[in-house]
Amino acid sequence: MKVLIVEDDRKVGSFILSGLAEATYTTRLVRSCEAARDALADDTFDAVVLDLGLPDGDGLDLLRQWRAAGFNEPVLILSARDAVADRIKGLNLGADDYLAKPFSFDELLARLRSLLRRQATVKATVLEHRGVSVDLLARTVTAGGIQVDLTNREFALLELFLQNAGRVLTRTMIAERVWEASHELETNLIDVYVRRLRKKLEQEGDEPLIRTVRGSGYQLA
Amino acid sequence: MNPRRSFTSRLAFAYAAMVTATVLIVLVAGRLIVGHQLIRGLDLLNVAEFEEIRTHIAAPATPLLDEPTLAVLREHTTIDSPMYFFQVCAPNGRVLFRSANLGHSALPPPSGQARHYSVEVRPEPGPLRVGEFALGAVWIEIAGSREAADTLLSRLTMTLLTLSAVVALGSLAVGYWFSRLALQPVRAIERTAAAIGAANLRERIPVPASRDELAELARLLNHMFDRIETAFTQVRRFTAEASHELKTPLALARLHGEKLARTELTPAQSDEAQALLEELGRLQKIIEDLLLLSRADAGEMPLNRRDHAIEAFVAEFAEDARTLAEDRGMRFALASNDRGVAPFDPAWLRRVLLNLLSNALKFSPPGGMLTFASTIVNGRWQMSLADEGPGVPPPELERIFERFVQLGGRNAEAENGAGLGLAIARSITELHRGRLWAENRPDRSGLKVILEIPAA
Numbered sequence: 001m002k003v004l005i006v007e008d009d010r011k012v013g014s015f016i017l018s019g020l021a022e023a024t025y026t027t028r029l030v031r032s033c034e035a036a037r038d039a040l041a042d043d044t045f046d047a048v049v050l051d052l053g054l055p056d057g058d059g060l061d062l063l064r065q066w067r068a069a070g071f072n073e074p075v076l077i078l079s080a081r082d083a084v085a086d087r088i089k090g091l092n093l094g095a096d097d098y099l100a101k102p103f104s105f106d107e108l109l110a111r112l113r114s115l116l117r118r119q120a121t122v123k124a125t126v127l128e129h130r131g132v133s134v135d136l137l138a139r140t141v142t143a144g145g146i147q148v149d150l151t152n153r154e155f156a157l158l159e160l161f162l163q164n165a166g167r168v169l170t171r172t173m174i175a176e177r178v179w180e181a182s183h184e185l186e187t188n189l190i191d192v193y194v195r196r197l198r199k200k201l202e203q204e205g206d207e208p209l210i211r212t213v214r215g216s217g218y219q220l221a
Numbered sequence: 222m223n224p225r226r227s228f229t230s231r232l233a234f235a236y237a238a239m240v241t242a243t244v245l246i247v248l249v250a251g252r253l254i255v256g257h258q259l260i261r262g263l264d265l266l267n268v269a270e271f272e273e274i275r276t277h278i279a280a281p282a283t284p285l286l287d288e289p290t291l292a293v294l295r296e297h298t299t300i301d302s303p304m305y306f307f308q309v310c311a312p313n314g315r316v317l318f319r320s321a322n323l324g325h326s327a328l329p330p331p332s333g334q335a336r337h338y339s340v341e342v343r344p345e346p347g348p349l350r351v352g353e354f355a356l357g358a359v360w361i362e363i364a365g366s367r368e369a370a371d372t373l374l375s376r377l378t379m380t381l382l383t384l385s386a387v388v389a390l391g392s393l394a395v396g397y398w399f400s401r402l403a404l405q406p407v408r409a410i411e412r413t414a415a416a417i418g419a420a421n422l423r424e425r426i427p428v429p430a431s432r433d434e435l436a437e438l439a440r441l442l443n444h445m446f447d448r449i450e451t452a453f454t455q456v457r458r459f460t461a462e463a464s465h466e467l468k469t470p471l472a473l474a475r476l477h478g479e480k481l482a483r484t485e486l487t488p489a490q491s492d493e494a495q496a497l498l499e500e501l502g503r504l505q506k507i508i509e510d511l512l513l514l515s516r517a518d519a520g521e522m523p524l525n526r527r528d529h530a531i532e533a534f535v536a537e538f539a540e541d542a543r544t545l546a547e548d549r550g551m552r553f554a555l556a557s558n559d560r561g562v563a564p565f566d567p568a569w570l571r572r573v574l575l576n577l578l579s580n581a582l583k584f585s586p587p588g589g590m591l592t593f594a595s596t597i598v599n600g601r602w603q604m605s606l607a608d609e610g611p612g613v614p615p616p617e618l619e620r621i622f623e624r625f626v627q628l629g630g631r632n633a634e635a636e637n638g639a640g641l642g643l644a645i646a647r648s649i650t651e652l653h654r655g656r657l658w659a660e661n662r663p664d665r666s667g668l669k670v671i672l673e674i675p676a677a
Contacts, residue, residue, distance in 0.1 A: 009469050011473050012469060012472055012473060012476070015473065015476045015477075019476075019480075053465060080465045080468040080469060080472075085523035088523075101468040101469060101471075101472045102468050102469075102471040102472030102473075102474075102475050102501075102505055103472060103475075104475060104476075104479055105476050105479055105480070106479065151540060152537075152540070153540060153541065153544075179571075180568070181567075181568035181571060181572070187545055187575055187578075187579060188545075188548075189541055189544065189545055192544055192545060192548040193544065195548075196544070215479065215482065215495075215498070
């Protein structure tokens, strides 16, 4: 997997570069719009991490040009600008995800992985994992063959976990996808819901179904 | 009624009152003078009549009238009967002569002071002006009818009242027209000033060509707008720069901290690294909150206000609120959830409610009940969240919405916030053209925070 990093801050750029290299990605770092255009012209990439405030232009303009030229690989915007306004603008212009600075590297990695595997997302109407079965149409859940009652939120959370089995989901990702906003992070709402979900689905003595990944988030084991 | 219109009408009323009062004073004074002059005229006629009688009769030495005198009087009073009434009395009031036109009526007995006075003699001849004159040992009373004078005066009074009413109405109309005319330049200034907002701070009020108070006012306001524009530009620039300048080093600090935390560390070092990351997280949150507030102050918040059904929004929030409350060993009740539609940004309004909820959770005793109500009253959507905590001393009720103000919370994480939660909640509420305030519960100890925004 080859990732292009467009980031003008030398330190942040090299940090992402080495971090992604450690996670076995092939990476290339450029620091301007000009260099980014060149890089995309003479090489192919599976994903782009794009900073918006670049010395010779706006990352959003770059994104618009790429999308217009038919570049369809996932683009993750990384920006120090206001999350709400720029997120909407970025996503409208064809970005696949948006991460506000300062960010955690685990968050970046989790999102990048999710983007790179998105193409493989299952479109099934019944999701199953380790004895837990969710019927998305009938909105019913069974664990070990026994029906479990879930609230709307719990159902949405479980669906998200099953769609992303095995992947680390950060709290921010969960908040954005289940609550469509990131303000829930002000509270421990996500932890509380995960705890309730575990209580309803996990049998005593079993390996935990939902694993806590320290410092980053949760993972369906 | 809007304040400008009420000022216009106040001005009109003041003007009308002044004009009407002045006219009324002049008219009443005129009426008094005319009345006085008319009576004086009657008195002079009585005096002239007495002078004439005196030339015909000799002054009696005793309070008796002899036959020739009576004959003269009878003849004279018959000639003058259309105009005058006569009565001659002894000083003790005994009537010696009375003119025929008095009929059975009598004039009041003489007072002995040679006075002039008005009297009403019933049934005939009606209102009179009487003069008393001493002639030798008898008193001659001569009376003229006041009827003509009275009629004249009452007509005059009617005319004056009508005139005053006309003047009152007329001056009200003139005053209203005049004050509107006078306030027209002020309204022009008002319109421009109202149109100037965060979006078009470059606009200025046109300064009238005249060198008067209004031109000065326009100039002063324009100076003020200059300063505001500068301040806004500075806030915007600061916000943009602070975002970048603060967030990039913070991002690096966090990235390095996380990397450090992932390496092989002793338990003590690991705790230190986690503490470091937590503090960085707090710092990040404070910076984000401050940027949010400064953006809100500058009117630069990207709010997406659209009509939404409030019932579903409240139900979703209530589910999360109940979950959070129960997790902390407290209870949550949704007391009411009215149907309706209001323009709001669900993500931001949710943030307001979550801020209020965290606050209520901080101050509630274990097992305490949080009561949430959502109602539509007179076109306004009101949400209230009441806790069972200690409440807030009345002087502090407004202060809790200020920045960096914290009250000692019962629970541990009270120390954790920066005291920006309620300030942000209020800012977002105001961007929704709403109000946010706190009251102590009247029924028991506890704080009730009320959020009110216009409904659709």
